[in-house]
Amino acid sequence: MAEDSVQLADLSEEDIKLQFITPAIQAAKWDFKDIRMEYSISDGMIKLKPGSNKAYRDTPKKADYVLFINGTIPLAVVEAKNNKKSVSHGTQQAKEYALKIGAPFAYSSNGDAFHECDLLNGTEKDIPLNQFPSQTELYERFKQSKQLNPLQEKLIKEPFCTGANIKAPRYYQRNAVNATIDAIARGEDRILLALATGTGKTYIAFQIVHRLLSAGVKKRILYLADRNILVDQSIQQDFAPLEKVTHKIHVASEKPETISSYQVYFALYQQLVGDSGEEDHYSQLFSPDFFDLIIVDECHRGSANNDSQWKCILEYFNSATQIGMTATPKETKYASNISYFGEPVYTYSLKDGIEDGFLAPFKVIRYKINIGDEWRPVAGQTDKNGQIIEDRIYNNSDYDYNIVIESRTEIVAEEITKYLKSTDRFAKTIVFTPTEDAAERMRVALVNLNSDIVKEHPDYVVRITGSDEIGKGKLDYFIAVSTQFPVIATTSKLLSTGVDTKMVKVIVLDEMIGSMTEFKQIIGRGTRLLESEGKTNFVVLDFRNVSRMFADPKWDGPVEVDEEYNPENKRGDGGEITPPQPPKYKPIVDKNGCEARVEQKTVSIYDPNGKLLQVESIVDYTKRNIKEKFTSLEGFIKEWRASKKKNSIREFFFDKGINLEELKAEQNLSDVDDFDFICHIAFDSKTKTRKERANSVIKTGFLDKYSGVAREILETLLDNYASNGIYEIESSEILTLPQFMKFGKPIKIAQSFGGIQGYNQAFMELENAIYGDGSVGI
Structure with missing residues (x-):
C-alpha cells in the first residue's frame, strides 16, 4: 500500500478514479476521445417478480472505463475499487465485461497499482500505477496476436456513423458490426449474423454498409427482403442518413442507363425474380458483377435454400460478398441457411437480450x-x-x-x-x-x-x-x-x-x-x-x-x-x-x-432460459394470497372497515399479481364489489352486487339525515359507487367529474357540509352505510 494508506482507505471508489486511475491512463497517452467512462453495457434486466404485475429493472451494468482504438474496437476494460480492497479485486468483473464487449484486455485497480488480465494469451500480472500501457502498445499487442492484415487495419480506423439523430451502438451491435467487417477483411464472402428479433438487425446492417462505403471497400450494395414493409422501414428509418445514395428498385420502370447512379439498392426478391423465376428481370438491369455486397434480410425464410425460387439471385451475383441476417438460424433436414452462409460470425439471442434488459x-x-x-x-x-x-x-x-x-x-x-x-x-x-x-x-x-x-x-x-x-x-x-x-x-x-x-x-x-x-x-x-x-x-x-x-x-x-x-x-x-x-x-x-x-x-x-418461475391456477393463487394476508373472514372485514382508503387493499393484491377486475370478469362477477368478491373467493361467502349495496343504503334511511344540495351530492356519490365501485368515489378527482359540476367547484361542494371536515365526515359515514356492519351476502 502507499505511504498514506490511512488516507487512501478513506477515499471512495470515485475518489480513486479521479485522483489515481484517470491520471494514470491519461499519462499513458490515450486519445481523450477513446476513453469512455461509465460505459453502459446493459440496461438491467426487466423482471416480473412471481406474483407481481409490476415490472422492475435490475441494476444496469456499467464499466468504469472502456478504452477504444479509433472509437471502433474496444481494447480494454478497467474496473476501479476502493483502497480497502486488493489490487486484483475487480478482475472478475473486468473480465466479464471485457468478454461481453469483445475487449482483449481487462484491468483492476485500487489506486496502488493495476492488475492486468491478458485475454489473448491467458496471463495475469500486476503493473505499477505509472506503467499503464499506452494506446499504441495495447493496439500493437492486439494487432500481433490477431495477425491483422492491411485491410483489417484500414477498416478498424473507419468510425461508426454518429450524429444527432443516430443512436450510439449497443455493445452487441458494435460486436456484430466489427465481427462482420473483420470477416469481410479476412476475405470471407458468405457471412451469417444471428440476432434476436428486436435487437436492431437493420441498424447493424446500416453501420456495416456505412463503414464499408466510407472506406471505399464496397461500392454498390443490394439489400434484399421479401416484404415491402421491410424495405420501406429500412429506407425510411435506419438507412435515412444514406438517403442521397439509396434507391428502391422498381423493375418495371427501371432503365439500365440510369440505374447505375446509386450506391445502396433495396429490392424485393419477388420483383427481381418475377413469376417465372427466371433471370430476365435482374439480368437485363445488372451485370453479374454489378454488386459487390448483398445483404439478405430475414434469411431464415428460405432465400438460400437449395430449392428456393430466389436462390438464383444469390447465384447470379455470386462474386458479391453476401451477408445473411436472421433471428433464427435454421438447420433441419428440409432447410438450411447455415449450409449456405456458414456458422454465424456473431450471435445475440433472445435470452441475451432479456438478460441485458434490451x-x-x-x-x-x-x-x-x-x-x-x-x-x-x-x-x-x-x-x-x-x-x-x-x-x-x-x-x-x-x-x-x-x-x-x-x-x-x-x-x-x-x-x-x-x-x-x-x-x-x-x-x-x-x-x-x-x-x-x-x-x-x-x-x-x-x-x-x-x-x-x-x-x-x-x-x-x-x-x-x-x-x-x-x-x-x-x-x-x-x-x-x-x-x-x-x-x-x-x-x-x-x-x-x-x-x-x-x-x-x-x-x-x-x-x-x-x-x-x-x-x-x-x-x-x-x-x-x-x-x-x-x-x-x-x-x-x-x-x-x-x-x-x-x-x-x-x-x-x-x-x-x-x-x-x-x-x-x-x-x-x-x-x-x-x-x-x-x-x-x-x-x-x-x-x-x-x-x-x-x-x-x-x-x-x-426466465430467459425458458425455465418456469411460477405456474398456478389464478383462482388458487388468489385464494392462497388472501388467506396469507387475512387469516380469517373476520380479520379481513376488520381491516377493510379500518382502512381509510380501500384502494390500499387493492394495491396489495395488485402487487401480488392479482388483478381483481380481470378475475371478476372471469367469474362473471364484474358488478360485484371487491369487498364481496374477496370474501367469496377466499371464504366462500355469497356475493352482493354494488347496486344491491347501494339500494340497501337507501332502505336504511341513511340519506334522510341530509337535505338539499348535501343529500343530492351523497346520492350522486352513491350512484357512482353502484356504477363504478368504491375506488371511484374515494378518488380525489371525484368532485371534478361532470355530474358534480352542477354543484359547483369542490370547495363549494364542501361548504354544503359545513366545510372540508364536514364533507369528509359525511363521506366516511356513507362508506360505513355501504358496508353496514361489514356483513357479506348470505
Whole structure:
C-alpha cells in the first residue's frame, strides 16, 4: 500500500478514479476521445417478480472505463475499487465485461497499482500505477496476436456513423458490426449474423454498409427482403442518413442507363425474380458483377435454400460478398441457411437480450378448452350445412384446419376480450390463427364482443393477412407507435416475422406451431421495449398449448448442424415439412353441435432460459394470497372497515399479481364489489352486487339525515359507487367529474357540509352505510 494508506482507505471508489486511475491512463497517452467512462453495457434486466404485475429493472451494468482504438474496437476494460480492497479485486468483473464487449484486455485497480488480465494469451500480472500501457502498445499487442492484415487495419480506423439523430451502438451491435467487417477483411464472402428479433438487425446492417462505403471497400450494395414493409422501414428509418445514395428498385420502370447512379439498392426478391423465376428481370438491369455486397434480410425464410425460387439471385451475383441476417438460424433436414452462409460470425439471442434488459420479458396465460384434447361427433351428426361429420376424434390440431367449431372461436374471442377489458383495452394485440378464414371468423367474433368501441372506431379490430389488401393497408397504422388504431390484428402468417411491432403487448396463440423457428419469430413480435410509451413487458395468451415449446431444448439454445440435411428435400414456405393439404370440405359445427368452454386457466412466468418461475391456477393463487394476508373472514372485514382508503387493499393484491377486475370478469362477477368478491373467493361467502349495496343504503334511511344540495351530492356519490365501485368515489378527482359540476367547484361542494371536515365526515359515514356492519351476502 502507499505511504498514506490511512488516507487512501478513506477515499471512495470515485475518489480513486479521479485522483489515481484517470491520471494514470491519461499519462499513458490515450486519445481523450477513446476513453469512455461509465460505459453502459446493459440496461438491467426487466423482471416480473412471481406474483407481481409490476415490472422492475435490475441494476444496469456499467464499466468504469472502456478504452477504444479509433472509437471502433474496444481494447480494454478497467474496473476501479476502493483502497480497502486488493489490487486484483475487480478482475472478475473486468473480465466479464471485457468478454461481453469483445475487449482483449481487462484491468483492476485500487489506486496502488493495476492488475492486468491478458485475454489473448491467458496471463495475469500486476503493473505499477505509472506503467499503464499506452494506446499504441495495447493496439500493437492486439494487432500481433490477431495477425491483422492491411485491410483489417484500414477498416478498424473507419468510425461508426454518429450524429444527432443516430443512436450510439449497443455493445452487441458494435460486436456484430466489427465481427462482420473483420470477416469481410479476412476475405470471407458468405457471412451469417444471428440476432434476436428486436435487437436492431437493420441498424447493424446500416453501420456495416456505412463503414464499408466510407472506406471505399464496397461500392454498390443490394439489400434484399421479401416484404415491402421491410424495405420501406429500412429506407425510411435506419438507412435515412444514406438517403442521397439509396434507391428502391422498381423493375418495371427501371432503365439500365440510369440505374447505375446509386450506391445502396433495396429490392424485393419477388420483383427481381418475377413469376417465372427466371433471370430476365435482374439480368437485363445488372451485370453479374454489378454488386459487390448483398445483404439478405430475414434469411431464415428460405432465400438460400437449395430449392428456393430466389436462390438464383444469390447465384447470379455470386462474386458479391453476401451477408445473411436472421433471428433464427435454421438447420433441419428440409432447410438450411447455415449450409449456405456458414456458422454465424456473431450471435445475440433472445435470452441475451432479456438478460441485458434490451428486450421485454413475458408471462404466459395458458387456457385449457374442454375439447382441446378430444371431441367426437355423435353417430350420424351433421354440421350446420347438413353434411355428415366424419366419425373420428378431433383435437387442437384439427380445429380451423379440418373442422370449424364455431363456439370454440367464440370462447377464444371472449377470453381475449376479458383479458383486455381487465387490463388495457387499447393494448396492441396480435391473434395468430391457422388460416386466413379463421382470422376472419376471429375478427368478426372480436368485433361483436367489442361493439361499444367498434361503433366509434371501426378499425379497432382488423384482419391483416396476405390476401386481404384492405387489411394489409392497415398494417402501417397497426405498427405505428403514434396511432391508436387498429388495436387488435387477426392474422395467420403475415405478422409472424419481420414486422417491427414495437407496441404489441399481447400475443394470442390460437394456431398449432411445430417449428421452433416460427415459434421464436412469433414470440419475437412482443419482445421490443418502448418504456417511454409504457411498454416494458408482454403477455402470451395460449389456447393450443403451444407454449410447451419453451421446455424444448432448442428454445434459444445453440444451433447444431443437422448431419441429415439434404438440400434436395422439399420443404414448405416456412422451411419445415410441407403441411398437409386442407380437406375438400371443412365441416362447420355450430353451438348446438358442440359447445366449447374454458376448463382451466394458468399463469406462467419464465426466465430467459425458458425455465418456469411460477405456474398456478389464478383462482388458487388468489385464494392462497388472501388467506396469507387475512387469516380469517373476520380479520379481513376488520381491516377493510379500518382502512381509510380501500384502494390500499387493492394495491396489495395488485402487487401480488392479482388483478381483481380481470378475475371478476372471469367469474362473471364484474358488478360485484371487491369487498364481496374477496370474501367469496377466499371464504366462500355469497356475493352482493354494488347496486344491491347501494339500494340497501337507501332502505336504511341513511340519506334522510341530509337535505338539499348535501343529500343530492351523497346520492350522486352513491350512484357512482353502484356504477363504478368504491375506488371511484374515494378518488380525489371525484368532485371534478361532470355530474358534480352542477354543484359547483369542490370547495363549494364542501361548504354544503359545513366545510372540508364536514364533507369528509359525511363521506366516511356513507362508506360505513355501504358496508353496514361489514356483513357479506348470505
